[in-house]
Amino acid sequence: MLKKESRIGIIGLGLLGGSYAQGLSEAGYQVSGIDINADAVKKALERGWIVKGGEDPSLIQDCDIVISALYPDAFVEWVKKNQDHFKSGCILSDVTGIKRKVMRSLKEVLRKDVEYIAVHPMAGRESKGIDHADASQFAAANYIIVTDNDNTKEAIDTARQIGEALRFAKISVLDSERHDRIIGFVSQLCHVIAISLMNISDDPSLVDYTGDSFRDLTRIADINEDLWPELFIGNKDFLIEEIDSLIEEMESMKELIDAEDVEALKKKMILATVRRRRFNKKKEII
Amino acid sequence: MLKKESRIGIIGLGLLGGSYAQGLSEAGYQVSGIDINADAVKKALERGWIVKGGEDPSLIQDCDIVISALYPDAFVEWVKKNQDHFKSGCILSDVTGIKRKVMRSLKEVLRKDVEYIAVHPMAGRESKGIDHADASQFAAANYIIVTDNDNTKEAIDTARQIGEALRFAKISVLDSERHDRIIGFVSQLCHVIAISLMNISDDPSLVDYTGDSFRDLTRIADINEDLWPELFIGNKDFLIEEIDSLIEEMESMKELIDAEDVEALKKKMILATVRRRRFNKKKEII
Numbered sequence: 078m079l080k081k082e083s084r085i086g087i088i089g090l091g092l093l094g095g096s097y098a099q100g101l102s103e104a105g106y107q108v109s110g111i112d113i114n115a116d117a118v119k120k121a122l123e124r125g126w127i128v129k130g131g132e133d134p135s136l137i138q139d140c141d142i143v144i145s146a147l148y149p150d151a152f153v154e155w156v157k158k159n160q161d162h163f164k165s166g167c168i169l170s171d172v173t174g175i176k177r178k179v180m181r182s183l184k185e186v187l188r189k190d191v192e193y194i195a196v197h198p199m200a201g202r203e204s205k206g207i208d209h210a211d212a213s214q215f216a217a218a219n220y221i222i223v224t225d226n227d228n229t230k231e232a233i234d235t236a237r238q239i240g241e242a243l244r245f246a247k248i249s250v251l252d253s254e255r256h257d258r259i260i261g262f263v264s265q266l267c268h269v270i271a272i273s274l275m276n277i278s279d280d281p282s283l284v285d286y287t288g289d290s291f292r293d294l295t296r297i298a299d300i301n302e303d304l305w306p307e308l309f310i311g312n313k314d315f316l317i318e319e320i321d322s323l324i325e326e327m328e329s330m331k332e333l334i335d336a337e338d339v340e341a342l343k344k345k346m347i348l349a350t351v352r353r354r355r356f357n358k359k360k361e362i363i
Numbered sequence: 364m365l366k367k368e369s370r371i372g373i374i375g376l377g378l379l380g381g382s383y384a385q386g387l388s389e390a391g392y393q394v395s396g397i398d399i400n401a402d403a404v405k406k407a408l409e410r411g412w413i414v415k416g417g418e419d420p421s422l423i424q425d426c427d428i429v430i431s432a433l434y435p436d437a438f439v440e441w442v443k444k445n446q447d448h449f450k451s452g453c454i455l456s457d458v459t460g461i462k463r464k465v466m467r468s469l470k471e472v473l474r475k476d477v478e479y480i481a482v483h484p485m486a487g488r489e490s491k492g493i494d495h496a497d498a499s500q501f502a503a504a505n506y507i508i509v510t511d512n513d514n515t516k517e518a519i520d521t522a523r524q525i526g527e528a529l530r531f532a533k534i535s536v537l538d539s540e541r542h543d544r545i546i547g548f549v550s551q552l553c554h555v556i557a558i559s560l561m562n563i564s565d566d567p568s569l570v571d572y573t574g575d576s577f578r579d580l581t582r583i584a585d586i587n588e589d590l591w592p593e594l595f596i597g598n599k600d601f602l603i604e605e606i607d608s609l610i611e612e613m614e615s616m617k618e619l620i621d622a623e624d625v626e627a628l629k630k631k632m633i634l635a636t637v638r639r640r641r642f643n644k645k646k647e648i649i
Contacts, residue, residue: 199572199573199574200574218574219571219572219573219574221572247571249571249572251572259566259569259572260572262564262569262577263569263572263573263574263576263577264573264574264576264577266560267560267576267577267579267580268576269613269616269617270556270560270580270609270613271576271580271635271639272616272631272632272635273609273612273613273616274552274553274556274609275634275635275638275639276612276631276634276635276638277605277608277609277611277612278548279638280545281641283545283548283549284641284642285505285533285535286485286505286507286535286537286545286546286549287485287505287549287550287642288485288486288504288505288549288550290549290550290553290554290557290583291548291549291550291553291642292642293553293579293580293582293583294553294556294557294579294580295635295639295642296579296639297576297579298635298636298638298639299635299636299639299640299643300632300635300636301632302628302629302632302633302636303629305628305632306625306628306629306632307625309620309628310620310623310625310628313620313621313623316620317617317620317621319563320613320616320617321617322563323556323559323560323563323613324610324613324614325563326559326562326563327555327556327559327606327609327610328610330555330558330559330606331555331603331606331607334595334596334599334602334603335599335603337596337599339592339593339596342588342591342592342595342596343588343589343592345558345562346558346586346587346588346591346592347588348561348562349557349558349561349562349581349584349585349586350584350585350586350588352561352562352565352584353557353561353581353582353584353585354585355567355570356570356573356577356578356581357585
């Protein structure tokens with residue numbers, strides 16, 4: 078469990094790791110930070126977000142809770158290489174956006190006296206790096222704890238307490254299959270669409286003739302190319318199903334347009350409108 | 364030309380027609396309004412947006428400029444039925460979102476002593492009706508004058524003056540082919556995507572797990588089903604080309620994801636990022 082005196086280690090002081098360090102230190106916890114980027118460590122120390130930091134993995138040896146804010150593959154590699162430094166009985170968590178693959182990989186390699194509890198904070202921005210870190214972003218974001226059958230109630234509760242300390246808007250618990258399927262739809266498919274929209278036209282004058290629609294649909298096309306190929310590939314079975322499903326629906330719309338079937342198009346628009354309004358109402362609650 | 368004493372008639376006092384009446388009356392012009400909805404006329408009169416109004420088409424017989432704010436087919440039908448009431452030499456304009464079809468239809472039927480100049484104000488909302496009218500929306504919107512070879516300089520200048528009186532952010536002139544092609548991409552394709560995204564999943568719990576991406580991409584799925592089938596069908600050649608082009612690009616993304624081709628995915632993301640950032644910069648200017 079998270080206690081007032083718990084020591085928390087954060088691996089990777091970028092946009093999310095930096096925001097975690099800020100939020101947890103402001104909530105009163107002692108945070109240690111590891112990053113190979115000396116500048117990120119320096120800034121985190123200066124801002125009082127961590128009490129000690131550096132690139133030495135042994136910095137987390139007294140931590141009760143270790144949270145990796147690395148990309149998925151890098152996280153697994155880091156654990157393989159450095160897990161001797163984990164305190165026995167500590168809880169290991171993360172922020173990665175895909176879960177089945179990470180959970181499978183860690184199950185094979187992680188020390189048996191350390192429990193991994195997966196978390197996906199649905200936050201982040203187009204920008205990266207500690208200079209864009211801002212713990213206040215969590216107040217509008219969802220925090221998903223992703224479990225498998227081996228997780229203890231204590232680890233799940235600890236993950237929940239961290240989400241509460243960071244003041245996330247909503248905390249939920251999902252299994253990894255359901256998490257990855259939902260993310261494949263609400264996040265990854267949307268990024269594939271935005272990238273594709275930007276890449277099918279190189280007409281620079283479009284900027285002069287666009288309303289808000291195109292800007293809204295392509296905002297997330299400004300994307301971190303170091304992270305996202307890994308996320309797409311690590312969830313490719315579900316993501317490909319979602320891409321196929323959208324293509325099939327667009328083909329169906331296309332046929333109705335070509336056949337000038339006004340009534341069928343109306344029905345599709347009414348269904349879309351009704352469903353979309355549910356998201357408006359919910360937004361007010363969140 | 365638009366003069367201080369010009370009389371302007373607006374046909375249809377809905378969201379856009381009402382906003383036009385508001386903006387033009389506030390700019391000092393005498394506006395007459397025609398609508399079969401007595402409540403819309405009453406509200407426009409009460410607010411001082413029109414000096415006279417009703418459902419009688421003869422109300423526009425003293426107007427130097429008549430602007431239709433009807434949907435495309437209804438606009439053409441209205442002209443066929445009521446053009447005897449146009450003052451000889453008047454300028455006829457509109458607000459429809461597709462142009463080739465409307466221009467073709469009017470060329471066949473319009474009186475030779477009246478000149479039609481097509482305009483597409485890229486404004487509007489999810490809502491409809493005069494209660495949502497608001498001329499201040501134009502300050503952030505593009506106004507496109509769409510010409511063919513027959514248009515006189517005087518008509519083009521008049522359309523421009525109306526756009527200026529309504530304080531649109533940017534006024535441009537395009538031919539109808541180019542207009543309809545651009546709109547097929549930046550507006551209509553985006554609406555097809557948003558509708559399709561909402562329609563491929565009926566999982567109500569998605570609301571709990573979505574970030575901003577999905578909300579941004581589906582905002583325009585809350586759509587006016589009385590208008591949009593007509594817009595899609597009236598531009599179907601170009602729209603279908605755009606749908607095909609997006610599907611082709613998504614198929615290509617899918618193949619790269621399946622082949623786990625990180626480098627090719629990175630290239631696509633970098634291109635998308637570079638192009639998208641142009642839209643950020645431009646937005647500041649607009």
